[in-house]
Amino acid sequence: MSFTKDTKLPSYEDLECPVVNVSSPALRAGSFHLAKYCDLQFKEFMLCRQEEQDPRKCVKEGKDVSLCAIDFFRKVRDTCNDTFTTFWTCLDNASEGEMGFHYCKKEQHAFEQCAKDKMNLERPEPGYFSMVRMHDTKRPVPSDPFRAGSLERHPPKLEVPNPPTLSQANEYPEARIGMKFGSRKPWVFEAKLWD
Amino acid sequence: MTGFSKVAVYRQELPPRGGFTPIPWARVPSRRIPLWPFVSLWLASNIFGYFYHISEKREYWRNEMELDESRSCIEPVLLAEQDRIVLRQYRANRDEEAKLMSDVPGWEVGTWFGSKVFKSRTYFPDRPHVLDYYGLARPSNQRLDINAGQWQV
Numbered sequence: 001m002s003f004t005k006d007t008k009l010p011s012y013e014d015l016e017c018p019v020v021n022v023s024s025p026a027l028r029a030g031s032f033h034l035a036k037y038c039d040l041q042f043k044e045f046m047l048c049r050q051e052e053q054d055p056r057k058c059v060k061e062g063k064d065v066s067l068c069a070i071d072f073f074r075k076v077r078d079t080c081n082d083t084f085t086t087f088w089t090c091l092d093n094a095s096e097g098e099m100g101f102h103y104c105k106k107e108q109h110a111f112e113q114c115a116k117d118k119m120n121l122e123r124p125e126p127g128y129f130s131m132v133r134m135h136d137t138k139r140p141v142p143s144d145p146f147r148a149g150s151l152e153r154h155p156p157k158l159e160v161p162n163p164p165t166l167s168q169a170n171e172y173p174e175a176r177i178g179m180k181f182g183s184r185k186p187w188v189f190e191a192k193l194w195d
Numbered sequence: 196m197t198g199f200s201k202v203a204v205y206r207q208e209l210p211p212r213g214g215f216t217p218i219p220w221a222r223v224p225s226r227r228i229p230l231w232p233f234v235s236l237w238l239a240s241n242i243f244g245y246f247y248h249i250s251e252k253r254e255y256w257r258n259e260m261e262l263d264e265s266r267s268c269i270e271p272v273l274l275a276e277q278d279r280i281v282l283r284q285y286r287a288n289r290d291e292e293a294k295l296m297s298d299v300p301g302w303e304v305g306t307w308f309g310s311k312v313f314k315s316r317t318y319f320p321d322r323p324h325v326l327d328y329y330g331l332a333r334p335s336n337q338r339l340d341i342n343a344g345q346w347q348v
Contacts (some may be wrong), residue, residue, distance in 0.1 A: 001288055001289075001292065001326055001331065002311075002312035002313060002324075002327055003285055003289055003304075003313075003325050003327075004287075004303060004304060004306060005303075005305070006316060006317065007313075009282060009286045009289065010282055011283055011286070012283065014287065014315065015283050017279060019276065020272055020276065027269050027272070028265050031264075031265040031269050032264070032265065032268060034268060034269075034272075035267075035268035038271075041271075042268075042271040045271050045275060046274075049274065049321075054321065055278035055281065055282060056318070056319055056320045058275075058278065059278070059279070059282070062274075062276075062278055063275070065275045065305070066272065066275050071271045073267075095263060099262075100258060100262060101258060101261050101262065101265075102258045104252075104289070123281075126260065126261060126264070128264075129267050129268055130260060130263070130264055130267075154210065157337055161216030166300040
């Protein structure tokens with residue numbers, strides 16, 4: 001509703017992607033192994049999302065994520081279907097609808113054993129996913145410093161021009177007032193924030 | 196001494212033969228139960244419960260951590276799908292708005308009679324907004340997702 005004809009929205013063909021057709025208890029059941037299997041794609045997508053802060057620029061990575069997830073669940077269905085099904089039905093029937101793991105320890109052990117034996121996927125230790133994880137990537141650094149999410153990797157290179165003079169007041173009306181964004185902070189420089 | 200009246204027959208209330216039964220006037224102490232079993236039980240439950248509670252807390256937070264981690268693991272899948280759905284909806288809304296407001300003079304799609312919501316040409320919102328997504332939906336469709344805030348994976 002707030003997008004004009006100038007904003008570039010991706011077309012319907014660009015957004016076509018198969019859906020990860022898996023219910024939420026099954027997602028939760030396979031979450032740890034999924035994150036291990038699709039680690040690269042997940043990290044790329046989340047990095048893109050954090051840096052660009054723009055969903056339009058991360059459509060390709062999102063497609064990689066979805067395809068990898070579908071691939072993982074297909075693999076599980078081919079090799080470990082029984083244990084996985086018992087596990088996620090047990091989670092689904094856990095009390096209060098919470099899908100807590102402590103109700104289904106036995107089935108979880110069975111599924112983990114099957115995953116280790118057949119799919120060669122070992123689940124990382126319990127505290128692994130809470131910790132900060134580094135990611136080495138070939139992604140180019142986004143060039144827009146004002147939209148960057150994390151500032152450590154690429155400090156913004158601001159070429160700060162002089163503030164507008166009163167003669168430029170037609171072009172930059174803020175020169176008249178000297179205040180931008182209301183009175184929250186004083187106008188410091190005009191760096192072509194809106195191009 | 197003439198005319199003795201008749202003597203009325205009466206019965207006196209006298210103590211029984213042998214006297215009254217003795218009145219128990221001595222002190223009778225109340226029934227007492229020993230206190231030490233209860234105190235010892237309470238102390239034992241305190242000591243035992245302290246250590247048990249600490250181990251239970253550890254286990255509880257371990258389970259909570261596991262739930263949080265599983266949610267973090269799932270997040271990219273859901274975010275990717277959400278982005279695609281939202282972008283599709285934005286496009287559909289824009290086309291629909293163009294169709295609806297084609298006969299209103301002075302209306303440009305996405306603006307309020309010319310003044311834009313996003314002034315910068317390079318900005319795009321990171322998170323979907325209710326009005327952007329549901330802006331052109333009828334209330335019956337808007338009400339379908341009231342519980343979306345309660346969904347959890």
